[in-house]
Amino acid sequence: MNENLFASFAAPSMMGLPIVVLIVMFPSVLFPTPSRLINNRLISIQQWLIQLTSKQMLAIHNQKGRTWALMLMSLILFIGSTNLLGLLPHSFTPTTQLSMNLGMAIPLWAGTVITGFRYKTKVSLAHFLPQGTPLPLIPMLVVIETISLLIQPMALAVRLTANITAGHLLIHLIGGATLALINISVTTAFITFIILILLTILEFAVALIQAYVFTLLVSLYLHDNT
């Protein structure tokens, strides 16, 4: 049971060859490129959703921030679709791997910080000291603000990893408990099954919310630096 619980988080391979790259690339197949002025229903719905999301997400940004529109939309689509596909039984979820999430979080965060230092050096540096800080507290607050800046990419990555991993683990455990309880007490197994259904609904929400939170935080870091 213990070995099976974490087996789904291991990088999958087929006949000795790693197929993680194929799994990571798969969500792009679900978003076909629009090739006509008026497209089919799937593409039209996707376009409508992307327009809705991008309008809401880019409203706070200025001209410079809006150059990141493609990056932010790709990010939310990728994380959202990967998380949702991971809810299929026996599938592998790339966003449960900390390495992958760090690979997304660190370059994006670094990009926003470097953009800020490059175009608004004075404001970016002044950000590390809140206005009105008493004189004796200045050095300590500068150190604290620097640490809180450096923690941001770690928090981004770990938040996504932990939420998705925890959800998958819970589904595994409660699913296993339901199966085990069938032979012992059907009523208890039924109650556990109801809990499993509610948890699965929650995990659908968490999959989309985590994608939104990741992208929103990157967007906020960008807004602070543009």
Add this chain to the structure above:
Amino acid sequence: MAGPETDAQFHFTGIRKYFNSYTLTGRMNCVLATRGGIALLLYFKLGSKKTPAVKAT
């Protein structure tokens, strides 16, 4: 949010003109001074650890 237009309302003199927590320049200089101080501290601390033989002579 502090900016060049709001900095004009503060009238500091002496060293407070360059090191304060109200104007943009003051905050930037405080941040640079703190980080510079920590960098210098680390440099001398690590520098003294590297050359124990020279210190003994």
